[in-house]
Amino acid sequence: MIDVSKRNESLLIRGSVVKVRRTCGKAQCKCVDGELHETWALSYSYEGRTRMIPLREEDIGVARQAIKRYQKSLNWLESQAIQGIKHLHATVKAAKRRAR
Numbered sequence: 001m002i003d004v005s006k007r008n009e010s011l012l013i014r015g016s017v018v019k020v021r022r023t024c025g026k027a028q029c030k031c032v033d034g035e036l037h038e039t040w041a042l043s044y045s046y047e048g049r050t051r052m053i054p055l056r057e058e059d060i061g062v063a064r065q066a067i068k069r070y071q072k073s074l075n076w077l078e079s080q081a082i083q084g085i086k087h088l089h090a091t092v093k094a095a096k097r098r099a100r
């Protein structure tokens with residue numbers, strides 16, 4: 001079970017906040033004439049499929065912050081991985097020099 005009391009400041013979310021325009025299905029609504037309802041959703045891919053979670057107005061900021069946090073973490077991880085490659089490369093080159 002997900003702990004929903006988890007503090008928002010530490011959330012990581014992969015995806016993007018998107019505006020969704022849709023009809024509601026009621027026969028007599030303004031959306032039938034093309035004035036579509038606008039709602040917000042989190043769009044993300046999981047197990048090869050794009051999925052959507054409808055968001056309340058108050059969730060939008062939280063989701064955007066968590067997405068930014070995820071991107072920063074991802075950038076950090078990527079730079080660490082590149083550093084790892086450079087370190088390994090330098091180690092191999094140094095060993096070759098010593099072997100000559």
Ligand SMILES: [Zn+2]
Binds near residue numbers: 030
């Ligand atoms: Zn409608």
